[in-house]
């Protein structure tokens with residue numbers, strides 16, 4: 420059974436007005452790029468640091484992470500890699516919750532980010548005080564939160580999940596017949612509730628990137644490419660998910676690109692994913708799923724504005740300047756509490772693999 424709730428619809432207005440999109444980093448000449456890359460490589464070595472990048476960062480950042488012995492992955496894999504890598508400093512190219520997760524899991528390490536202003540609309544749309552009030556009103560519910568939340572929200576949760584493991588964890592909780600509070604992504608929450616039949620109360624948040632994919636425009640695109648398979652991240656609206664041949668987290672979509680026999684793939688997620696996907700299926704044609712219809716009124720246009728803040732210049736600055744503009748700190752009390760649901764997820768993931 421699925422309950423819907425809209426405790427904070429005003430939060431979406433806030434995202435538009437109080438948290439406008441950040442400016443794009445200034446474009447660099449080829450010479451400037453090469454200088455930054457050389458400096459970053461040197462600084463990573465000097466500081467015993469490793470670069471860990473999300474699939475949604477720009478291709479040149481992902482390439483640099485790979486070239487320097489770092490890592491490119493989804494949010495769960497990034498956390499696992501940072502957890503086991505011996506480097507003293509983890510340089511996280513992604514959005515703030517990813518840096519916070521790294522700090523929660525490895526407090527002894529220095530965690531740097533190109534900018535601490537790299538937000539996520541899901542995180543912004545789920546303030547800890549309002550979420551706590553919501554949870555307190557339903558004390559019999561198990562609180563499951565998406566990794567795309569602040570450390571304080573995680574500290575109020577029983578479980579943290581990422582999109583690659585959310586279905587398995589909710590299935591497990593449903594088998595224990597526990598009603599669930601789910602936050603903050605309402606689209607992912609509905610998708611999971613429909614798949615599992617679990618009783619879920621949904622927080623009303625959304626990802627500004629995935630929310631913009633348009634089912635009507637996608638149907639039209641499919642009529643132009645009738646042989647193409649459609650790949651969709653479950654943060655997209657249900658009407659878009661319904662059209663999918665494969666639904667999954669970033670890493671699950673990359674795997675599906677390989678497994679599906681189709682030579683053309685229409686991909687409904689952040690376009691940053693094309694870099695790794697194309698590496699794996701160089702023979703296939705990857706097509707961006709349409710956002711916001713023919714009027715092109717999209718805000719994000721399939722690229723997360725906060726992921727885009729992770730430019731070469733900011734990465735170099737984080738290593739040369741560090742300090743409060745780049746280093747991630749999490750209050751110790753919050754860290755200890757948020758570690759419990761995060762570790763629960765990591766332990767569950769390990770058991771699934773064994």
Ligand code: 13P
Nearest residue numbers: 493494495581582668669
């Ligand atoms: P993944 O957990 O699939 O990496 O997704 C994170 C994210 O921010 C999706 O928009």
Ligand code: SF4
Nearest residue numbers: 514539540626628723
């Ligand atoms: Fe958040 Fe969406 Fe950006 Fe992912 S793509 S970080 S969910 S705003």
